[in-house]
Amino acid sequence: MRRFADLYDALDATTSTNAKVEAMVRYFREAPPQDAAWALYFLTGRRLKRLLTAKVLVPWTQELTGIPDWLFAEVYASVGDLAEVIALLLDQYERPARPEEMPLSWWLEERLLPLKDLDVAEQREQVLSWWKVLPRRELFLLNKMLTGELRVGVSDTLVVRAIAQVAELPPATISHRLMGTWAPSRAFFEQLLSPEVSDSDVSRPYPFYLASPLEQPVETLGAPKDWLIEWKWDGIRGQLIRRQGNVYLWSRGEELITERFPEISEAAEALPDGTVLDGEVLAYENGRPLPFSRLQRRIGRQKLTAKVLAEAPASFIAYDLLEERGEDLRHLPLRERRWRLEALLRDKPRFTVSPAVETDSWGALAELRHESRERNVEGFMIKRLESTYQHGRKRGDWWKWKIDPFTVDAVLLYAQPGHGRRSSLYTDYTFAVWNGQELLPVAKAYSGLTDQEIAQLDRWIRDHTREKFGPVRSVAPEQVFELHFEGIAASPRHKSGIALRFPRIARWRLDKKPQDADSLANLKELLHAQH
Missing domain, CATH: 3.30.470.30 (DNA ligase/mRNA capping enzyme)
Known part of the structure; x- marks a missing residue:
């Protein structure tokens, strides 16, 4: 677990693609094959199913720390990530001597995955015993695995490059072997690196x-x-x-x-x-x-x-x-x-x-x-x-x-923190258009702004927050953004009655006032024109 935490930190600390590849190459050369298989599982975007919910994790955290509901809510609203909140709160308490280092695969196969077969009392006993001894970095990753939310900031292309270097095989070969469904095991990882292998999985597709x-x-x-x-x-x-x-x-x-x-x-x-x-x-x-x-x-x-x-x-x-x-x-x-x-x-x-x-x-x-x-x-x-x-x-x-995308000018209404290295920044946004005198949410978007713009908007959001709902902040309806999207469809699941396909931020319209934003009537006209 410690070695995997080192890798996670190394990947999270840099934007250099070469540095990310070098960190993964070191890890895969040093880690036992069973651990390497599980690390590869997470690096390629695969995730465990959620093992425990916030409904049990929050009370257990409060039990160990004595933190009241209102203060936990404040910390959560500030940090925005449950796994990180728990790790930070528990890190304030004295730890015993560092426990014996156990392999990543042991934690997953012998401890975490069997939790689903235990009753709540047994789950509590196990989790609290881990929380009391694990250092903050490992505790954070453990919590991410428990909640099924572990994501690592690295692309599949870089993972393939790293494995190809370790195996001394063409990236195309590695990419093909990673396609489809596979289980993280020692046998799989050794087969992945093998110079000569007979691929028995007839269902496996080619890399696109x-x-x-x-x-x-x-x-x-x-x-x-x-x-x-x-x-x-x-x-x-x-x-x-x-x-x-x-x-x-x-x-x-x-x-x-x-x-x-x-x-x-x-x-x-x-x-x-x-x-x-x-x-x-x-x-x-x-x-x-x-x-x-x-x-x-x-x-x-x-x-x-x-x-x-x-x-x-x-x-x-x-x-x-x-x-x-x-x-x-x-x-x-x-x-x-x-x-x-x-x-x-x-x-x-x-x-x-x-x-x-x-x-x-x-x-x-x-x-x-x-x-x-x-x-x-x-x-x-x-x-x-x-x-x-x-x-x-x-x-x-x-x-x-x-073809050129559809566009709409919309007002920022809500914001919440992102993930990974952006978990401390407000990067996920909800946008609204006018429905008469009311602003009605129509889209969520989180891509399209530069790092500089994200930092600037994050400061503005913190200074102009109206209400807090857990990690979500309601902000003053003052900022207008031009959104691009690929299509529009009727949707009874949304209060607005419509859903935008692939919405993303095109630009921050500092030249526009909220009253200049588009209306729901405009979007419905577009919907009818399409059909």
Whole structure:
């Protein structure tokens, strides 16, 4: 646990990517394989299910510290993170001699995970015994694990780089081995580092190749004939795998969604064994995509009734062939992969090859791009015909030329602390628009501001707080922000009746007053115009 706490601190203390990689390389070279597997589990964004709730952790903390309710609430409102609050409060009390150092895997497998099988009294006895002896850093991490909220500020790309250095293997190999579902174990970690390994997991997808945003003039790409141009579909990016008689559908977020789309899974049984398609799951009807909001109706349902399936019929739009009859095709140029894909899916129901958009000039393509929203797409994908299928976001060969986002000017109403190194700053914001004389919340956003702007806004929030609700602060409705978002949908779950898709902060409008913000009526007009 101490070694993992050192790694966590090292990653949290720097913004240098090289320093982060160096810290992880040191850790993975020194840690026992079982510990390294668990560290990798957390570093790649995986989390334990919550073992204990605030409902029991707060009274236990008060029992040890004697702190009254009102003071605990004040400390929590100031710090904003329950695990950190508990660690800070308990750190004020004298500790016995440092306990024997136990491996991270021992803490997880022998102590934390078995908690779920104990009654509350037994859980209390165990947790309080740990709190009384662990130093603050380990205690903080332990609390994060207990609450299922442990996040580490490092990207998957850097984790892959570190493991690749330790294993002396190509990053692409490591990235592939980390895809899909895996359990943190000594055997898994040793297999991950092995120079020669037989991968027995037939469900494992390939790492996704991600396009970069096109920020330069499209004409700088050269002749259109050298590129495959497709519509950018507004669905769920996924890989469809047919291996050893089974079908697996993975989302880009590495979630297995096979059971959510039974009609696609059934149709995939007609594909040859050893097939892997890269493409998009869409709500699709009469030869054209339906709005993403239709697909969301299926995603949020626990039970897929006949009515739900009829409202959002799904299809798989394929735009790449990664494996054919068990052969990895990623090293082939897109031109050839595309030719093989068209031959494979000819006359296959529920499957459509993403059509190429033919154009003689970039100017003509720019004109066609204006039709994106009425086609329920997000713009264009532009892929070099000679490109291989890489992993991660490699600039140069794949570009996404998206339509301009929707915009709204909204007023900041609430703020709460962020996570990780930003847990002491107010970085998560709730924004509102006018509904008559009332400001009504319509969106939450936490990205788009510079570090300097975050620090400036944090000071303003603390000076202009009206009320506190736990970690959330209500602020004076004075600051206006321009938000960008990708879509809008009706939502009975929200008081405003609408939900914005992918809202983010575009800029802080210091030039505008609160009365200049947009109205709910404006957003509802936009909603009706879309439908």
